[in-house]
Amino acid sequence: MRQLSKYTWPGNVAELRQALRDVVTHHRSGTIAAQHLPPTYRAQSRHTLTRIEALERDAIVRSLEENGQNKVAAANALGISRATIYRKIKEFGIDV
Numbered sequence: 716m717r718q719l720s721k722y723t724w725p726g727n728v729a730e731l732r733q734a735l736r737d738v739v740t741h742h743r744s745g746t747i748a749a750q751h752l753p754p755t756y757r758a759q760s761r762h763t764l765t766r767i768e769a770l771e772r773d774a775i776v777r778s779l780e781e782n783g784q785n786k787v788a789a790a791n792a793l794g795i796s797r798a799t800i801y802r803k804i805k806e807f808g809i810d811v
Contacts (some may be wrong), residue, residue, distance in 0.1 A: 717808070718749045719756060749810060772807040775800065784811055
């Protein structure tokens with residue numbers, strides 16, 4: 716709930732409904748945690764992201780998931796430096 720309340724919801728209730736529908740489709744039982752949410756709703760930055768920034772943030776979140784939250788492995792998979800991924804994680808407010 717805390718993670719969902721951080722998001723600005725530009726699509727209002729329709730966007731929230733779709734996000735919850737997507738989560739429930741993939742996670743049918745148990746408690747839904749922040750890591751079950753789509754990347755868009757897990758990471759919050761201090762400003763509204765451009766489309767390119769949102770794509771970059773989503774790529775970082777996906778790479779972190781695919782590499783077991785290992786930041787160095789995620790950075791290598793993305794072809795960026797370790798310092799860059801740490802800076803981007805902070806900049807985009809990615810919760811790891």
